[in-house]
Amino acid sequence: MTLTGSSRLLHHPIVIQLGEPLLEIAGSLQSSAVDGPGNRYVIFLQGCNFDCVACHNPTTIGRCDACGACVDACPHGALSFPEVGVVAYEEAACDHCRACVAPCPIDSDPAIRVVSAETVVDEIRGVAGFLSGITVTGGEPTMQLEALVALFTAIKADPELSRLTTLVDSNGTLDRAGWERLLPVTDGAMIDLKAASPDLHEHMTGHGNEPVKRSIELLAPTGKLAEVRLLVIEGVTDTDAELEAWAAFVAGVDPQIPVRVMTFRHQGTRPQAQEWPETSPEAAERVRDRLSGLALEAVLPP
Amino acid sequence: MADDTRNRITAVVTAPNLTYKQKVQQLALLAEAELPYPKLSDVAEQAMETGLVSDLHEGPAPYRPRYVLPDYAVALRNGSEYLELEAPRDLEEAVDLLEILYHHVPSITGHPVYFGDIDTLLLPYLDDSWTDERLDRLMTRFWRFLDRTIPDAFAHANVGPTDNPIARSILRVDRELAQVVPNLTLKWDPAVSSDALLREAAVSIAVVNKPHIANDPVIGSDFAEGYGVVSCYNTLPLGGGSHTLVRLDLKESLAQHSGDIDSYLTTTLPEHIELTFEVIEARVRYLVEEAGFYEQSFLVEEGLIHRDRFTAMFGVFGLAELVNGLLGDKRYGIDPEATELAHRVVEIVADLVESREVAHCRNGRAMLHAQSGISEDVGVTAGARIPIGEEPEIVDHVLAVAPHHGHFGSGISDIFALEASVRTNPEAIVDIAKGAFEQGMREITFNVEGSDLVRVTGYMVKLSDIEKLRAEGSRINSTGLGAESVENWGLLGRVPRVISHEIDPRMSSVLE
Numbered sequence: 021m022t023l024t025g026s027s028r029l030l031h032h033p034i035v036i037q038l039g040e041p042l043l044e045i046a047g048s049l050q051s052s053a054v055d056g057p058g059n060r061y062v063i064f065l066q067g068c069n070f071d072c073v074a075c076h077n078p079t080t081i082g083r084c085d086a087c088g089a090c091v092d093a094c095p096h097g098a099l100s101f102p103e104v105g106v107v108a109y110e111e112a113a114c115d116h117c118r119a120c121v122a123p124c125p126i127d128s129d130p131a132i133r134v135v136s137a138e139t140v141v142d143e144i145r146g147v148a149g150f151l152s153g154i155t156v157t158g159g160e161p162t163m164q165l166e167a168l169v170a171l172f173t174a175i176k177a178d179p180e181l182s183r184l185t186t187l188v189d190s191n192g193t194l195d196r197a198g199w200e201r202l203l204p205v206t207d208g209a210m211i212d213l214k215a216a217s218p219d220l221h222e223h224m225t226g227h228g229n230e231p232v233k234r235s236i237e238l239l240a241p242t243g244k245l246a247e248v249r250l251l252v253i254e255g256v257t258d259t260d261a262e263l264e265a266w267a268a269f270v271a272g273v274d275p276q277i278p279v280r281v282m283t284f285r286h287q288g289t290r291p292q293a294q295e296w297p298e299t300s301p302e303a304a305e306r307v308r309d310r311l312s313g314l315a316l317e318a319v320l321p322p
Numbered sequence: 323m324a325d326d327t328r329n330r331i332t333a334v335v336t337a338p339n340l341t342y343k344q345k346v347q348q349l350a351l352l353a354e355a356e357l358p359y360p361k362l363s364d365v366a367e368q369a370m371e372t373g374l375v376s377d378l379h380e381g382p383a384p385y386r387p388r389y390v391l392p393d394y395a396v397a398l399r400n401g402s403e404y405l406e407l408e409a410p411r412d413l414e415e416a417v418d419l420l421e422i423l424y425h426h427v428p429s430i431t432g433h434p435v436y437f438g439d440i441d442t443l444l445l446p447y448l449d450d451s452w453t454d455e456r457l458d459r460l461m462t463r464f465w466r467f468l469d470r471t472i473p474d475a476f477a478h479a480n481v482g483p484t485d486n487p488i489a490r491s492i493l494r495v496d497r498e499l500a501q502v503v504p505n506l507t508l509k510w511d512p513a514v515s516s517d518a519l520l521r522e523a524a525v526s527i528a529v530v531n532k533p534h535i536a537n538d539p540v541i542g543s544d545f546a547e548g549y550g551v552v553s554c555y556n557t558l559p560l561g562g563g564s565h566t567l568v569r570l571d572l573k574e575s576l577a578q579h580s581g582d583i584d585s586y587l588t589t590t591l592p593e594h595i596e597l598t599f600e601v602i603e604a605r606v607r608y609l610v611e612e613a614g615f616y617e618q619s620f621l622v623e624e625g626l627i628h629r630d631r632f633t634a635m636f637g638v639f640g641l642a643e644l645v646n647g648l649l650g651d652k653r654y655g656i657d658p659e660a661t662e663l664a665h666r667v668v669e670i671v672a673d674l675v676e677s678r679e680v681a682h683c684r685n686g687r688a689m690l691h692a693q694s695g696i697s698e699d700v701g702v703t704a705g706a707r708i709p710i711g712e713e714p715e716i717v718d719h720v721l722a723v724a725p726h727h728g729h730f731g732s733g734i735s736d737i738f739a740l741e742a743s744v745r746t747n748p749e750a751i752v753d754i755a756k757g758a759f760e761q762g763m764r765e766i767t768f769n770v771e772g773s774d775l776v777r778v779t780g781y782m783v784k785l786s787d788i789e790k791l792r793a794e795g796s797r798i799n800s801t802g803l804g805a806e807s808v809e810n811w812g813l814l815g816r817v818p819r820v821i822s823h824e825i826d827p828r829m830s831s832v833l834e
Contacts, residue, residue: 049715050715050716050717050718051715051716051717051754053740053741053743053744053747053750054741054743054747057747057749058747058749058750058752058753059749059750059753059754059757060750147717147757149756149757149760149761150716150717150720150753150754150756150757150758151753151757152749152750152753321746322746
């Protein structure tokens with residue numbers, strides 16, 4: 021079992037792992053065409069050290085600290101307190117009514133699976149013939165670094181699965197030592213740079229962007245920076261000054277870095293995010309054109 | 323002549339939205355309908371009346387096979403004495419010969435359903451003078467000719483399994499033109515085709531929802547003489563075809579059963595299968611022994627088709643309603659118990675079809691087919707498919723239906739809906755197709771959301787054509803069928819996961 025510090029700290033919380041590292045999984049998809057090249061198995065890990073206003077999976081942000089507020093809220097008896105410091109979730113009893121989510125003070129989802137890398141590898145093996153690879157997202161997947169490294173290592177060591185590419189979809193807060201652990205078993209990282217201006221980044225995510233920029237600088241020369249993403253919030257992240265600063269930073273690292281322009285959608289977001297409009301196709305096109313005009317040479321098509 | 327018949331003829335003659343040729347075809351059907359049906363037992367006649375067994379409005383006096391797959395290579399090699407044509411000397415003459423031949427190939431729709439394995443047929447004529455650009459221009463002319471002169475979306479071209487310049491050109495041109503005709507299948511063999519060819523096909527699928535992809539080594543092993551994929555994904559012997567297609571409605575079969583699951587499987591189902599065979603055999607005998615098609619056709623005389631390569635198709639549909647009805651509280655595709663029962667039913671049907679001798683058929687046997695429905699079907703699911711709206715996630719969906727595929731020798735189509743996002747990631751289509759084939763699926767079809775060219779049932783229609791249909795009529799025969807299907811199945815209002823379909827010869831969407 022994993023014990024963590026506050027989920028609101030920017031830097032990775034102190035994690036005490038006893039024995040084999042386990043993955044805390046908020047959900048997974050057998051098949052996705054939108055999380056990297058080809059058809060991919062997607063794993064959403066629980067817990068994020070950012071608190072993005074626009075987060076479309078806000079219940080993956082908090083990592084459960086076993087306060088127990090959810091246990092009595094469950095009408096199906098799927099949650100229990102088997103021992104101090106542990107909230108146990110029984111998947112078979114759950115009917116996914118989500119009644120457990122509202123009472124949580126830290127936007128955590130108690131309905132998570134805590135499983136070994138080997139369990140996940142077995143599940144992937146059953147559908148591997150349909151896949152180009154695996155993408156781990158979240159939450160912030162690198163917060164579960166040891167378990168993530170164990171998962172990717174197991175995939176790369178399996179003769180049937182080693183052809184699958186391993187991607188992480190990350191907020192870029194992992195430090196150099198962490199990337200050095202992860203990169204040998206990772207084929208690519210997709211990094212969100214929510215804003216170039218520190219103040220705007222703070223507003224968007226609750227934190228500064230220095231660690232994110234450092235990750236981009238570190239990853240680019242390795243050839244494993246699969247893409248850097250910009251989420252377009254009209255009137256917020258697509259102002260002239262912001263786009264110029266964003267492009268100047270990324271092009272300054274390497275103008276060939278693949279850049280993906282992401283559109284904002286209300287689905288899944290919290291009420292405060294819904295005051296922003298969803299991104300129109302025209303606005304996304306405008307941002308793509310603008311970034312291409314600002315010396316970025318690999319702006320990806322929609 | 324009965325007043326009713328007179329009124330129907332008048333309706334066709336005066337219909338404002340049928341072309342001259344469409345009227346001629348409808349008048350022929352009305353004339354044939356005046357003839358008596360081949361002699362059936364009382365109980366088989368009753369099965370036809372209740373819809374338990376249906377010949378899909380083929381008509382009471384079959385005078386041409388339902389599907390004809392000429393071996394066009396014979397004519398390319400020898401020319402045609404009947405058509406007074408020499409063997410072609412170059413690529414353009416070869417295309418000319420094919421275009422001429424198509425006009426002499428009958429089928430149930432009045433148009434050919436099979437244009438041949440185009441790249442295999444034409445490759446012997448490809449020399450160094452043919453750049454990709456010049457080839458694309460020729461294929462564009464060829465494709466325009468097909469779409470404008472053979473206005474029926476059941477007409478089907480095949481390419482593959484080798485990766486070659488003509489297959490590549492056809493995939494490029496086909497997605498550029500985005501025509502309803504021809505429908506297109508890529509035969510794919512992992513040992514022969516390149517991954518790059520499958521990727522090229524995936525790029526086309528992302529744009530125009532074709533080609534359909536056939537698992538060449540699996541299907542090919544059932545046809546020593548070669549095969550073609552025609553009409554709504556029927557796999558049939560090359561140089562032959564199918565005399566007829568008669569289908570058994572499994573939903574209706576259950577409605578006519580009283581008793582438990584075991585008595586259904588051991589008594590009622592075999593009885594209903596035998597009734598279907600009675601209708602099949604009566605039709606085949608009429609076609610072969612009375613109408614004499616195989617004695618009259620120059621295609622037989624010149625060796626493009628051989629009577630002993632014609633099978634008969636034994637169609638089933640409504641498997642989902644049968645299984646769900648037998649179990650009561652379990653759903654096919656969702657509950658493993660129901661999916662297992664579906665597999666068991668198909669095994670039983672396949673064994674009975676395999677063991678029954680049928681007169682005048684290839685190897686003395688009919689071939690099982692998962693029949694994809696016709697436009698008038700309401701409340702019953704096509705073939706062996708999982709009902710629209712109840713399909714599991716795509717991988718689970720493949721795993722649920724793949725065990726059926728080995729049993730349906732003359733074709734089974736499962737159509738998988740993909741979100742529009744695959745347009746920027748066609749590699750995902752490649753992955754899913756490969757995974758499906760690894761599971762033993764014979765063939766796979768994708769429908770990508772948001773295309774104008776959509777697969778309504780197996781054949782293609784343009785949504786923009788449907789909008790225009792009632793006001794103006796359509797140049798393409800099958801658009802009428804598409805319109806009816808779209809309305810009956812609510813296709814436009816839901817995830818584009820669709821039912822396949824053969825034909826509605828009565829053009830009821832226009833005439834009624």
